């Protein structure tokens with residue numbers, strides 16, 4: 001699923017401790033369980049994403065790792081060192097927020113240099129590192145400008161440079177592209193990946209955008225109601241969702257009950273057979289009625305109500321059809337058969353896993 005940069009997924013040397021390990025970490029606010037007891041391991045150099053809807057606990061987990069929040073229990077290790085009681089400034093992590101506050105009266109270079117000054121890095125070393133950081137985010141010529149003289153995307157890159165210049169072991173990013181429009185966001189996604197690969201820093205990235213998570217991450221943790229429901233590579237969580245929530249949140253909800261099991265089949269794995277179409281060998285075939293046809297540019301979605309109960313969305317690429325093509329009897333109200341190979345149907349559990357969940361010590 002990683003499509004932007006063809007580098008192998010990092011893992012760190014076998015004897016290298018995880019970049020981040022949290023065990024039994026939990027946090028409540030009054031009667032809200034913001035984070036249920038959670039185990040999670042992030043590998044050195046990994047681009048690791050926390051994905052979930054609003055209120056699922058992503059920011060809480062990130063702020064606990066940064067040290068901005070105190071856990072009610074559990075432990076946090078960075079590179080093998082227990083930092084649970086260590087204040088934020090003494091942890092080797094930096095955070096980039098969505099509302100990246102740059103100092104308006106300082107130049108871009110001064111903004112980036114600030115953290116190094118605070119840590120008493122020598123003048124020449126500061127200059128070199130700021131110049132390198134500016135080059136890395138492709139703002140080489142703009143160090144003398146003030147933040148107000150930059151675009152939103154440029155300011156976001158300054159915020160990134162300001163964090164990277166400190167060379168933290170782990171960079172925490174809380175929806176850093178949330179304020180940008182779609183085009184710029186997609187451009188910055190590629191930039192972020194390039195920079196992450198170049199500097200080799202472990203990234204923990206918070207987003208509620210499933211497509212962003214799928215395209216950028218080495219691995220994704222899917223959160224729901226303060227619990228991690230699944231941890232895995234993008235293709236793993238997409239192709240083999242473990243829970244109904246994951247199946248629904250990543251991609252289109254395609255859940256049906258058959259023979260006492262709950263199944264999900266991804267829309268692009270299903271074929272619609274019109275009258276006279278032969279059934280593919282070995283396929284599971286069910287009759288139904290098309291209830292909706294939704295043209296979406298690159299593809300068209302067909303919502304099919306199945307005679308045996310339930311509804312499936314089927315997607316078909318518009319490779320050689322005219323817009324809104326409903327040829328072959330694939331229009332609203334049409335009687336059709338849908339077909340998929342058995343191996344494409346994933347059985348999922350009814351319940352989310354227990355409070356202490358996946359991720360710890362995974363391969």
Ligand SMILES: Nc1ncnc2c1ncn2[C@@H]1O[C@H](COP(=O)(O)OP(=O)(O)OP(=O)(O)O)[C@@H](O)[C@H]1O
Nearest residue numbers: 029032034052053054055056057058059060061208
């Ligand atoms: N300081 C706080 N005081 C009280 N409740 C809080 C506080 N911070 C978070 N919560 C609650 O904890 C839960 C998890 O919040 P959190 O911010 O971690 O979610 P999130 O997944 O990051 O959401 P979003 O995508 O909207 O930022 C929510 O129900 C939220 O209302």
